[in-house]
Amino acid sequence: MTPAAGGPLLSVRDLRIVFGTGAAATVAVAGASWDLGPGEVLAVVGESGSGKSVTALSLLGLLPGSAHVTGHAELAGHGDLLALTGEPLRRLRGAVVSMVFQDPGSTLNPVLTIGDQLTEAVRVHRPGTSRAAARTRALDLLETVRVPDPASRLRAYPHQLSGGQLQRVVIAMALADEPAGVVADEPTTALDVTVQADVLDLLRDLTVRRGTSVVLITHDMGVVADLADRVVVLRHGEVVETGTVREVLRAPRAEYTRELLAAVPQLPAADLGASADVGAVGNAHRAVPDDPARGSLPGLAPAPGAADPVLDVRGVSVTYGGRWRGGGLRALDEVDLRIGAGEVLGLVGESGSGKSTLAGVVNGLVRPTAGSVRIGGVDPTTLRGRELRAVRARVGVVFQNPYSSLDPRSSVADSVAEPLLLHTSDDPREVRERVAGLLDAVALPAGSGERFPHELSGGQRQRVAIARAIALGPDLLIADEPTSALDVSVQARVLDLLADLRARFGFASLFITHDLAVVGQVADRIAVLHRGRLVEEGPADAVLTRPLHPYTQRLVAAAPVTDPDEQHRRRTAWRALTS
Known part of the structure; x- marks a missing residue:
């Protein structure tokens, strides 16, 4: 009714x-x-x-x-x-009235096909519907929510679809009986x-x-x-x-x-209408066309005055699989990056672009198929034992999820102290004093050191992770989506904290995110990854206000802003760029 x-x-x-x-x-x-x-x-x-x-x-x-x-x-x-x-x-x-939940991965049954789950939803709400008719309705629903190749997706399992496709399936399921709300x-x-x-x-x-x-x-x-x-x-x-x-x-x-x-x-207002003459815009801000034969961008120099980069990535490629059949999955394709002392480089791109793979290469968790990584002029792959640990101690890492990056069985003080115990010969009293200073530096309340991760809020947990990452005074901090799981007000406080710590301790940062507004606030330069290739790099303001590569233009146009009129303009530009 x-x-x-x-x-x-x-x-x-x-x-x-x-x-x-x-x-x-x-x-x-x-x-x-x-x-x-x-x-x-x-x-x-x-x-x-x-x-x-x-x-x-x-x-x-x-x-x-x-x-x-x-x-x-x-x-x-x-x-x-x-x-x-x-x-x-x-x-x-x-x-x-139907419901679309936040996490489509946990909403859908992993052992049933998409078609079986949509068919079940149709037959539950329309008793007497034959299986054939329900399957036809399921196909119509996938077409309604614009899932590509809907006939084959009916036979697929949830793990075979992307996050966006899964969310479309969940929306289709919610529409199975055409609810009013x-x-x-x-x-x-x-x-x-x-x-x-x-x-x-x-x-x-x-x-x-x-x-x-x-x-x-x-x-x-x-x-x-x-x-x-x-x-x-x-x-x-x-x-x-x-x-x-x-x-x-x-x-x-x-x-x-x-x-x-x-x-x-x-985000600042952006010029999204003009076609860019990519590849011919000077050394400070460059892009390359979508031609795999061209490879990635030649590495741009770090910020002025940073002659000796803290991080120097040259021609790095990573290929997964492909030993016996096929060429494998090329996650990174000849990527060059430089980060100068005290500089923040924002690395942006969609899921699957290679951002986290590059972070893994830099912190030593992923071995590159080709190319080299130098930290402070030293290639860690040439070192062993104490020398390798000394280089690794110069890199701190803040992971995306503060819920899983901390050991739930260790107190906050023990978690922050662990890198100090592993990499220094400080006595217990010196370690305790250092931990207390770190917890104070990240503005955690007094007594937080004796608490466990589950007793802290999400923002407080991320502060603990930051304190742990800077415990050894690193030259480079890798921040992999450090605020994506946080509310906007908590995110703002964490970003302010990172800026304050950077000013106090002078570390450089590789800041990885899919949020262009966040990267615009924290980064000096921005590098854009697309399907494993570096397609654009330049000063943050230039990349966000005059994106050159078509992929960067689509990213900037898709990023929502809080002004309804400006958001309408961006939405119109996004449709034009994706049509």
Whole structure:
């Protein structure tokens, strides 16, 4: 059934969600109220712990038994969602309101084909549908969400599809019975900017062509500017602001909203329309055409005054497999890079471009098939024993996920002390003093050293990882997506911390990310990898405001910004570049 003329599809009033009872009770949502109109995209935004995801899960009765939910969620023609249980609620899920979860890899069954899972979704909601008819419907759904070669994808297993393709499959599953509303919980968080742009384009198309309403749960204000009609801002479970996307993003009333927006790194306006004369733009900023025979860019010199680079990568190639049949997978193809003392080089590109492989080569975890890597003028592959450990100690690494990069069985102090114990002969007292100084340098609260990783927030865990990485006073810090798992305000504090530490300790940095706004904030120069090849390199401002290579232009156009009008311009440019 459809809502009455002019009425909302969903009306949430005084939603309250409490976990536990008595003194141990935790209030996750405290009296939230908002409406979702027909064909509207409503963005529910806020940091981790604000109540976004539990709000979404409560609407479909997916919270655990420890949650106590009160209030009302009136769905037009179907009554109060929060009052439904059992079979009535099961019939409504997917048929009237469906869910798109954040991680498609864990949503889909790894042992069933895509076709089997889509067919099951169709037959569950349309009893009596034959298997053949359900499979035809499954094929139509994959075509609707623009999955390439849909017939063959029906026979594929989840691990055989990319992250963007998996998210499209999950969206197709959510549309199996043409619901009036879709709840999308962080649907683009784990995706590259170009894949994210594709998925957002798909969601927008669904609202326009099908009139589907979408509740978009996100912390990405650029995504909000791109897709949303109206915005609800949550903080500690309370609604602090609501309004149209322009009202909230351009003239926020709440101080918390202003803080969220201020924490988002902003991209400068870019010239995305002109065709670049690649290969002929001078030594400071160069690109090469998409011709594998040309190889990669000749290595550009580091920043002025950096005659002796901290890192010198020359002609590095990495090929996986290919011993017996075929040529294997070429992850890196003759890459040249230089990083001068105290310089930050931002390395950008989509998943599969070779960024993390290059980081592995630099830190010694991946052996190159060809080429050389010199750290401070020394090739580590020529060294052994103590000399090799001394060179490796000059490189610190901050990994992407602070949840898995720290040993859960070791205290914070022990984790930070480990490299000091391995590489120095300092006595225990000196190590303790050094660890205390490091924890203070990364601005962790007093007493943090005695705690374990699970007792810290995500931002605090990443601070511990940074303290550990700089413990030996490295010349080079490799930061591999160090802020991608963090909220925008926590991300801002970590980026400020890295800038402060760089100024204090003088290390150079290879900063790897897919977030162009972040790299624009921290990097002196930017290098762009595409399918293992270096396709563009130059000063950060030049690459972001006048990208030369068509691939870099697509990356810049796909990166969302928080101004709705500028985001519309970028979206138009992105469509032109990808058509």
